Amino acid sequence: MRPNDRKYTESHEWVKNEGETMLIGITDFAVSELSNGNEGDLVYCDLPEAGRILEAGQTFGEIESVKAVADLNCPIAGEVLDINPTIEDHLEVLSKDPWNQGWLIRIKPALKSLDHLMSAEEYEKFISQPH
Amino acid sequence: MKDTPLRDVHVRLGAKLVEFGGWCMPVQYGPILDEVTTVRNKAGLFDLSHMGRVNVKGPDTLRFLERICTNHVAKIPLGAIRYSLFCRADGNPIDDLLVYRGSDEVYLVVNASNTAVDLAWMREHAQGLQVTIEDLTDAQAMIALQGQLSTQVMQPLCEGIELSKLGYYKFGFGTFCGLRNTRISRTGYTGEQGFEVYVPAKEGVRCWNLLMDAGAPHGVKPIGLGARDTLRLEAGMPLYGHEIDATHNPIEAGLAFGVSFAPEKGDWIGRTPLEALAKAPSRQLVGIKTDGPRVPRQGYKLFQGAREIGYVVSGSVSPTLSTNIGTCYVPVGVGQPGESCELDVKGKRQAASFCALPFFSRTRK
8 A cells, every 4th residue: 555644646656744745756666666576677757946936737847767668747836846856866766665765846836736646555556557 | 360380499499589571470488698608609599480491493483583583583503592672673672581492493482571562563474484483481481590509519410511611601311310401601790600591381390499409408498489680680681671671772782782783684673773773872771870879760860960861771789899880871972981970869969980791800800
């Protein structure tokens, strides 16, 4: 079971409410799909500058593996406060701990509601279906 | 989606299976870059049973093939193999292939994704000629062993054929894993010394396992299509759908060695436009290396300052060169080795520079 302290998107991002700010990352499923379970297959993660204003659903970066590139989409509107400084040189944290150490950006949300996103249980069901 | 005779083997080895050219194929068994390195340093085993294999026989075989192939088939020595293409009347390719010239038959190896189109094209142009076209794709497994250790690993499984004496792009028949009269060629898509072998489909698993057992003590590993694509790109070999396709002809792709304008070949499909292009090409295929982390990908545009000068057709991380590489089309006159350019990665620029093809050559290293 994936952490139920956060919400999930169909494009495999997660959002965790930390009070005034929210953390956004990608799920273990996304990492595994991109890297096929081999952390060395991830080659690059492009993240935005702090201060960037994002719309809900807007692409804020890209993650690249040896054979594919995937967009990173922001599930909620807000301003980018911070990016995870570890990611650029240590992509392996995305394989080892996508839920905590592997967060990607911290944003100040325009609205705090995450009701439009999936719970952990709903996300599990979503990824178990063929797409 | 079709399965190769080796599907269960791939599942047992923990492969990630994907659809490729209508087949369920292993894209990787472990990290792709490790698989590339294994082939460069030791040897790797590939299931290529998705490749289309077609035997052409009959009194009009050469006349027929001269008409549809870009290369001069009648001039291929017996027992030799040549690269060729099938082109449409406009000179653009339908597919590229290897032509094995036998004494009473010519054996063709074509791309999986184009096999059905190739067969339809061949049958259309065989009308009125005395040729038989036999699709052997489902009847045979195709296995490749590629890398410096390939001869050493494979020779003990062979009788009546001396692999060390089989020249580059030559083939022969011998007993392989106890199977008499097995076709073995010194060919591959990796830039390494290696062999491709064709066995009855029902013998595929047994032959694979014998090769694995013989190779494992030497570090031989199974290799998926992901690494195969990087290996072929490093070695400067084209892939249909990238360097060549319905809008990218063999002349501008640098494949003139596979196109013959010899008068004795006569007229062939695509000859007139390709002969004109050979005299006045407008673009050329060149290599780039990036100076940063972004990997060139098909469709990315190339710039020099504000001027758009070309686009990427293939790209990969290259563990052999320790950089990212790509092939690109640019106008003739642009892209001298060392000249700098920029890759547009969805609005962001990545510094890059042109380099000679191939990126990697075992003999030129």
